[in-house]
Amino acid sequence: MDHRYPVVLVHGWRSHPGIWNHLAPALQDAGLPCWKFDHTAIQENGTEAIALALQEFIRARRKENGYGGPVDIVCHSMGTCIARYLLEFIDGSDREEDVRLLVGIGPPNNGSAMAEAFNDPERGPEVIRRLAGVFLPRGYDPAEDLIVQEFRPGSRVTSALSGAGTRDDIVYRLILAANLTKTPAFFPAFGGRTLEIAPGEGWRMTYAGDGIVPHSDSHLPGAGVEILPADPGNLARHPERYCHIMLPRNPEVIAHVRNCLAASAAPDVRTPPRS
Template sequence: MKNEEHSGRIPAVLVHGWNSHPGIWNRLLPRLQEALIPAWVFDHTGLADRSIPEIAAAIGDFVQGKRDETGYYGNVDVVCHSVGTCIARYYLEVIDGERMTAHVRQLIGLGPPNNGSAMAELFFDPVQGAEIINRLTGVFVPPGYDPSSDRIVHDVRPGSAVMHNLRNAGIRQDMAYHIIVTGNPGESPDFFPLFHGATWEREEGGRYRPTFHGDGLVTHSESALPGISLDIITAGPGTDEESLPPGQFCHIHLPRNPVVMERVLGYLTLPADRT
């Protein structure tokens, strides 16, 4: 409907991640409704066979369509999970980086592989790849998963052309970035049992090592952006979140984690002129 009433709140564009779906926002959406924040949910499940640049272009078309539908042409906030952050960033920084026609106040990324994914690289490892995929089958990848035909996974490998383009484009200066990640400093195996609570990290030289500075699938170093501080939420004894099971802080559950949602809502409910 034209001239949609936004109650003074900036609309939130929600972008799910790889091998995921809009249902991951089912606990956040009621919270947005309560806060009178319009939610524009971008569903790219039908583009699973496309590249990140192609899906990124579709975000631009989606947002423009919502603007025309509602009559709202002001700033929006963008909330992304995992690879959804890379997709949104590719649109904002590479496709729209010079034109700057996308009016975005802030981008909020949950567990994003901003610098490429060691897990994606491990999928192709001749020694460990098959075992890694086998462990993740039914949890993070479908049965019979073949990474060689997955264009998105190719795009999030650290040495890909997509990652190269994102590094070269750099972050935008006309909007704020908030990167929310989780960690397992207590080294609880229940955090992400498939890897005994750790996250695989790729070192220089191509070797892999486990670290507890990650969410089970994405490490803090993979999420980091130049000049942007990470919001690190840790699970386990001695933390503010010790009442929640450690498993709720792993990568897969970030969009539904109540502590993460509170952090997201804190950013979304900032006055329109603040980030």
């Protein structure tokens, strides 16, 4: 690889740093130090508190390692929006955070259709029932989950991100999955599809997503996008590896993260498949 910038790893909602137990060793084998940010204990404090904690974490690791250069940030799911909230909203004007590259794996950049579905009085109970024990704890109540409320489309947090816009001093790359073969085993809870809110249409199911986050939620102007798998045959062999929950441990995703960290230019943007 052409550089040895530290890589900050930011896990997603209701997740933990253990999600990086395949990616981190692969990066470290390539000579890249990994700084794993753990926000499991403060998720109930909300987006801004977590973003500020991320800022303090990066500063502490810089001081600990005597390092003042740029870092790369790799995030899963909502972790991408936490990093973006820090970089674009909190630090957007000052630009004190020296970040070269931000890689988002399955991020809900425009807010989460799933978060909105949880709160839908008609659709919510069935969605929560299907995901109980798979993506949600049993007895889950979205009204008690501040992060879910903050990541509904049009919320204060998603509006702040939209208004701030991306930074021209940071390269943005997205790694997304799609059910290219319409295989139900991709994410059995929804028959291989992903719930989304289509402009002018309302709720619908699409194969252009990872079971939890549709591509329409992930779209970020100017970001390079890679849609996986590159070989649809991989879905016949291991469809479950491409669902949202498993993406950080997916060997193809790991390879693409390494490529993103090594590359000097953003990858080509591929058009997501339509449902």
